[in-house]
Amino acid sequence: MCDGGKKRRLAPEKRRRIVELVRSGRSVGALAREIGVSEQTVRNWVRQSDLDEGRRSDGMTSEARAELRRLKRENKRLRMERDILKRAGGLVREGERLDPRRGYAFMKAHRALFPIAAMCRVLRLSRSGYYDWLKRPPSARAQRDLELQALILPVWTGSKETYGAPRIHAALRAAGERVSRKRVARLMQGLGIQGVTRRRPSTAMRRKIAQARYAPDLVKRDFSADGPNQLWVADITQVSIRYGWLYLAVVLDVWSRRIVGWATESHPRTELVETALAKAVSNRKPEGGLIHHSDRGVQYTSLAFATLRCELIHRRRFAPGWNAWHEIRNYIENFYNTRRIHSAIGYNSPADFEKLNHAA
Structure with missing residues (x-):
């Protein structure tokens, strides 16, 4: 070690000279003290020289190490470029010229995450143009x-x-x-943000749906209602958890899009749906004339529940048991019913829509 605790770096030709001296019989300890490095450093030089010259084969040559470092740098650069493009979202489209002002705004917003030079390279923008843009007063x-x-x-x-x-x-x-x-x-x-998009049900679930028997269609595909507790639709879907599946049944009031009853179980049998329906009845206490609709027998497949699937179920894999139940309950009771806005009810949440219309 040299003064200040920093490693002393010797030129390659000097290291080769030290290696030759060791091979000629000089003491490793004496040489190390003479040039101000540790004995292990000298031994490492000798070992690396032996590898490079083919005297031993239990390690990497200097050339191989240099190639590995190059590949690591290249891999790091490619990962960074991928992350920049991912953050940019739809900002960059093949065959289209990026508006520099939009690109510069993106760079400014993400300069704490990525180097300016890297963003300029990926977005094909001028680095000097970016700094000129920064100096201009914003419009x-x-x-x-x-x-x-x-x-x-x-x-x-x-x-x-x-x-x-x-x-x-x-x-x-x-x-x-x-x-x-x-x-x-x-x-x-x-x-660099966007909403979630829907995806198709799993192959297994589509197969089960196709095999299920039809139930009478009492609403004639007219999924509308003039007031609360006139038309309920129901669905059952799979929730991916660690080591298996959890099944979720929900009952939704078409009028306000509110989930009025739900239940979870480790199986998709009839009892699950009955539990969800019983909770809905207990919560709403509907009068006569209510229609409870499902598309296909006991395997409910109403499209009204695509929102629940794409926003909660398809975005994650839950831990088993209580954690999954807690996450589902939090989404339904604290977000979907109370805050999540729906275009079908004038961009109101179910709770707000019912308040506005004096729902019972």
């Missing part, structure tokens, strides 16, 4: 964009990262902000 439109982005992000996170541009636009309009849906979509792209 009134740019200032308004920043204000709106500061409002958009809390709405998106508050929706459990599920809302897309239409619902965020509706939430902003409800809060008194005048903004177009297209502008909201553009600003979300600049933030």
